[in-house]
Amino acid sequence: MFRHNALRYAVLVLLASAALFQAFTAEYFGLEILTEILILAMLVLALDIVAGFGGMVSLCHGALMGVGAYAYALLSTTAGIAPPVAMAGAVALTGAIAWAIGAICSRSHGIYFIMATLAFGQMAYSYVFEAPIFGGDDGLGGIARLDLSFIGIDLNDSRSFALFCLAVLGAIYGASVLILRSGLGRSLTGVMHNEQRMRALGLTVWRVKADVFGLSGMIAGLAGVLAAQHIMYISPGLLSWTVSGEALVVVILGGLGTLVGPLVGAAAFVVLKHELSAVTTYWHLVVGVLLIAVVMSRANGIFGWIEARWGARIERRLTDATRKPEAKEVLGDA
Amino acid sequence: MAHDLGFWTLQALNALQLSMLLFLLSIGLTVIFGLMHFVNLAHGSLYALGAYFAASLAAVGGYWMGFFLAPVAVAGVGILLYSGLIKRMRKSGPMAQVLVTFGLIFVLLDLTRIVWGDLALAIDVPALLSGRLTFLGVEYPTYRLFIIVLGLAIFAALAFVLGRTQIGAMIRAGVDNDAMAACLGINVERLFFIVFCVGCMLAGLSGAVAAPLLSVTPDMGLQILIPTLIVIVIGGLGSLRGAIAGSLIYGFVQTFGAVLAPQLSSVLIYALLATVLVIKPVGLFPAKG
Numbered sequence: 001m002f003r004h005n006a007l008r009y010a011v012l013v014l015l016a017s018a019a020l021f022q023a024f025t026a027e028y029f030g031l032e033i034l035t036e037i038l039i040l041a042m043l044v045l046a047l048d049i050v051a052g053f054g055g056m057v058s059l060c061h062g063a064l065m066g067v068g069a070y071a072y073a074l075l076s077t078t079a080g081i082a083p084p085v086a087m088a089g090a091v092a093l094t095g096a097i098a099w100a101i102g103a104i105c106s107r108s109h110g111i112y113f114i115m116a117t118l119a120f121g122q123m124a125y126s127y128v129f130e131a132p133i134f135g136g137d138d139g140l141g142g143i144a145r146l147d148l149s150f151i152g153i154d155l156n157d158s159r160s161f162a163l164f165c166l167a168v169l170g171a172i173y174g175a176s177v178l179i180l181r182s183g184l185g186r187s188l189t190g191v192m193h194n195e196q197r198m199r200a201l202g203l204t205v206w207r208v209k210a211d212v213f214g215l216s217g218m219i220a221g222l223a224g225v226l227a228a229q230h231i232m233y234i235s236p237g238l239l240s241w242t243v244s245g246e247a248l249v250v251v252i253l254g255g256l257g258t259l260v261g262p263l264v265g266a267a268a269f270v271v272l273k274h275e276l277s278a279v280t281t282y283w284h285l286v287v288g289v290l291l292i293a294v295v296m297s298r299a300n301g302i303f304g305w306i307e308a309r310w311g312a313r314i315e316r317r318l319t320d321a322t323r324k325p326e327a328k329e330v331l332g333d334a
Numbered sequence: 335m336a337h338d339l340g341f342w343t344l345q346a347l348n349a350l351q352l353s354m355l356l357f358l359l360s361i362g363l364t365v366i367f368g369l370m371h372f373v374n375l376a377h378g379s380l381y382a383l384g385a386y387f388a389a390s391l392a393a394v395g396g397y398w399m400g401f402f403l404a405p406v407a408v409a410g411v412g413i414l415l416y417s418g419l420i421k422r423m424r425k426s427g428p429m430a431q432v433l434v435t436f437g438l439i440f441v442l443l444d445l446t447r448i449v450w451g452d453l454a455l456a457i458d459v460p461a462l463l464s465g466r467l468t469f470l471g472v473e474y475p476t477y478r479l480f481i482i483v484l485g486l487a488i489f490a491a492l493a494f495v496l497g498r499t500q501i502g503a504m505i506r507a508g509v510d511n512d513a514m515a516a517c518l519g520i521n522v523e524r525l526f527f528i529v530f531c532v533g534c535m536l537a538g539l540s541g542a543v544a545a546p547l548l549s550v551t552p553d554m555g556l557q558i559l560i561p562t563l564i565v566i567v568i569g570g571l572g573s574l575r576g577a578i579a580g581s582l583i584y585g586f587v588q589t590f591g592a593v594l595a596p597q598l599s600s601v602l603i604y605a606l607l608a609t610v611l612v613i614k615p616v617g618l619f620p621a622k623g
Binding site: 282 | 438615
């Protein structure tokens with residue numbers, strides 16, 4: 001089960017204050033990067049819920065994000081539905097699709113699960129690429145942002161939009177913690193550690209997997225809606241499997257199954273990408289070497305490494321002597 | 335859609351040619367997985383390397399030099415990868431292996447860009463295989479027929495080696511139960527190494543063979559990776575029969591799908607993969623029951 005410890009709280013506060021500082025001081029380019037980080041963070045949170053706590057390593061979350069983006073674009077432009085309703089519709093649709101994928105793939109494990117989700121993701125990609133209603137290779141443009149002018153916020157301003165995304169990310173983080181602490185989340189972790197036993201205990205395993213996958217899909221869909229609103233233009237590239245692969249890399253670099261780690265990973269990844277691509281066009285090389293180094297070091301990502309090294313020490317210093325120190329998190333080898 | 339018989343023969347040959355190319359690539363990947371339980375996503379990058387080596391060697395000493403030496407060069411890269419990374423990753427879980435080889439894709443992609451640049455390279459078909467042959471009443475490019483024949487020959491050779499020779503029996507024993515095979519005195523570790531090298535060599539060979547057909551670009555490895563994975567997952571991991579069946583299914587569905595239902599062609603193969611995984615989660619012909 002997911003628990004906060006002192007280190008996790010500290011990193012969360014640090015991240016939130018860094019984001020707020022950036023949101024209020026940065027110029028246009030800095031705000032764009034901040035928004036990119038926040039949206040990627042939503043996607044990797046969704047992925048960490050299924051991969052880190054359910055052992056379901058999904059390669060279709062990029063596609064789910066794309067489904068959310070396209071659903072919002074079509075509902076708000078072609079169908080002419082008001083943005084708030086279109087957002088809700090897009091999130092619900094993505095959740096429903098994710099639930100179905102989760103239900104169908106629930107029997108597969110390991111590499112087969114990865115391949116099955118990849119297949120569904122690629123199916124969505126090919127369909128969007130070829131069906132004329134989605135604008136094919138050209139994508140869709142002219143997507144409107146949410147109108148919050150009735151409370152005096154203009155989301156077409158990049159500062160307001162970055163703050164809006166930060167608020168949404170905060171809400172998503174809270175929701176993720178609630179999901180993981182609920183009975184559903186505990187069952188999910190039980191299934192990851194021993195599916196046979198959970199089945200023997202009378203749990204309907206496929207329902208648990210499908211439900212969590214659906215919830216995670218809703219988060220990915222919301223990330224997609226905001227990505228569409230952010231860039232105001234979408235193309236099929238959003239659904240490509242490399243987006244899912246990149247999200248997985250971020251989760252791993254950050255720390256699988258820690259929720260906080262992937263947030264750190266998202267920030268590090270986007271900043272690294274922008275800094276490196278300014279210096280060299282070969283930034284994939286650096287990311288690749290970094291990824292190999294992190295996995296070979298057997299640490300659970302950047303955050304997992306920090307937690308293993310200093311977590312216990314900080315924990316001892318910060319908690320009362322009366323309270324028992326937190327048991328070390330058991331991280332399943334997904 | 336009033337097409338004559340010749341049209342369908344042509345499409346069947348196209349499908350067969352695509353299948354054989356995929357077979358060359360997927361057999362290495364599937365046997366490596368079956369024997370070593372190692373998921374090598376960088377297999378596609380080795381294929382791209384094979385194409386680049388072939389293009390460079392062909393510029394120096396003609397097509398055949400590339401054809402014969404590129405697989406050897408790729409096997410050399412494979413040896414480096416094996417001793418540097420893969421040997422150490424053998425004991426870790428599939429997740430770690432997927433990620434390390436995913437990182438390897440990034441690294442190899444940018445290394446090819448640094449060495450050969452971003453522009454597409456092209457090699458010419460050798461004089462011997464240029465032109466067309468009349469085959470079953472249709473004119474077909476000789477080079478594509480050559481790929482079909484090569485694929486079938488390699489299939490036959492592998493079927494013979496795996497099914498009829500002692501080393502084949504040892505490999506099958508290793509796939510079936512590596513601990514037991516080791517107890518019977520088989521040097522499983524060395525067997526792994528040989529199989530890995532042969533798999534890399536076949537990846538290099540398919541790159542060299544594909545180079546004159548497709549243009550040689552840095553992302554060709556990424557493009558071929560997904561079809562290859564689909565082939566081995568449909569066919570079932572670890573078996574020769576699965577690799578050939580998966581390749582044929584992919585080649586024919588893709589080619590005839592494009593002719594019969596162009597709107598749905600690319601969705602079709604993924605739908606098929608999803609169906610197979612739902613009905614038989616371990617593929618059609620897995621190495622282990």
